[in-house]
Amino acid sequence: MQVEKIRIEQLRKQFVKKNKMVEAFHSISLQIKDGEFVSIVGPSGCGKTTLLRVIAGLELPTSGTMHIQHHDSNQPLNAMVFQEHSIFPWMTVRENIAYGLTMRKVPPSIKKSIVDHYLLKINMVNFAESYPHQLSGGMKQRVSVARAFANDPEILLMDEPFTALDEQNRLLIQQELLKIWEENQKTVVFITHSIEEAILLSDRIIMMSAHPGTLIAEYEIPFPRPRKIEEIRSSTFYKNMFNEIWMQLKEEVEKSRSMEGMLPI
Numbered sequence: 001m002q003v004e005k006i007r008i009e010q011l012r013k014q015f016v017k018k019n020k021m022v023e024a025f026h027s028i029s030l031q032i033k034d035g036e037f038v039s040i041v042g043p044s045g046c047g048k049t050t051l052l053r054v055i056a057g058l059e060l061p062t063s064g065t066m067h068i069q070h071h072d073s074n075q076p077l078n079a080m081v082f083q084e085h086s087i088f089p090w091m092t093v094r095e096n097i098a099y100g101l102t103m104r105k106v107p108p109s110i111k112k113s114i115v116d117h118y119l120l121k122i123n124m125v126n127f128a129e130s131y132p133h134q135l136s137g138g139m140k141q142r143v144s145v146a147r148a149f150a151n152d153p154e155i156l157l158m159d160e161p162f163t164a165l166d167e168q169n170r171l172l173i174q175q176e177l178l179k180i181w182e183e184n185q186k187t188v189v190f191i192t193h194s195i196e197e198a199i200l201l202s203d204r205i206i207m208m209s210a211h212p213g214t215l216i217a218e219y220e221i222p223f224p225r226p227r228k229i230e231e232i233r234s235s236t237f238y239k240n241m242f243n244e245i246w247m248q249l250k251e252e253v254e255k256s257r258s259m260e261g262m263l264p265i
């Protein structure tokens with residue numbers, strides 16, 4: 001039996017915006033197993049990023065409880081990968097990937113071997129001494145992913161990390177992420193607007209309702225690993241699953257659109 005890694009019970013978050021109470025999400029209960037890759041999908045404004053920020057400890061919930069099993073207190077609890085601007089512009093690729101390890105004072109020889117390993121995994125050995133302004137958007141995100149895994153956190157939190165990329169770069173980075181994840185099997189909570197991305201990467205997809213968000217559905221993704229994106233995309237099962245998820249998400253997106261203009265900006 002797999003060990004539980006994250007337990008969330010009746011979580012709710014409210015903000016005060018222009019003297020009005022805005023409920024970002026409510027009644028969220030969720031358990032995520034150790035080593036599980038979970039994606040969260042839902043219409044814009046349903047509270048996905050806020051939920052991730054609460055899991056990361058960057059926001060406090062208004063009510064409810066959350067517990068993350070911290071098995072090894074020598075390891076960082078979490079690492080985050082954002083959509084953009086995730087890496088330090090004044091550091092080289094090597095220094096960026098090494099950042100968490102440097103902070104934890106990992107001995108230089110161990111740090112070097114970890115960073116070399118991830119440079120290979122993201123196909124950026126030749127860019128180790130380059131600075132972010134010399135890289136494409138896709139390369140920057142690859143560095144960001146490598147940095148998060150290199151620091152060996154207990155959980156990884158990724159907020160639409162590939163949304164800003166073109167389709168070709170996106171497909172390549174998804175395949176790289178799959179390879180790195182399949183080797184590490186870290187617990188991942190991944191936010192995306194793309195049903196396709198969620199199916200390709202995840203063990204389970206959680207769907208949130210239109211604002212104020214709550215969990216309304218979940219889907220187990222049974223594709224065996226290691227996964228090959230091309231094989232999955234061409235299967236009938238994938239197409240059926242995509243349609244099933246889209247039919248439900250579409251309803252929430254439509255509800256969300258009909259509420260536009262009703263919330264304080």
Ligand SMILES: Nc1ncnc2c1ncn2[C@@H]1O[C@H](COP(=O)(O)OP(=O)(O)OP(=O)(O)O)[C@@H](O)[C@H]1O
Nearest residue numbers: 015016017022024043044045046047048049050051
């Ligand atoms: N710091 C804040 N102060 C006030 N309201 C906030 C704050 N952060 C988020 N909200 C509100 O909470 C709700 C949920 O926002 P959130 O960004 O979590 O949604 P989302 O699902 O991640 O959206 P998107 O998919 O567009 O990124 C929105 O109504 C938003 O305006």
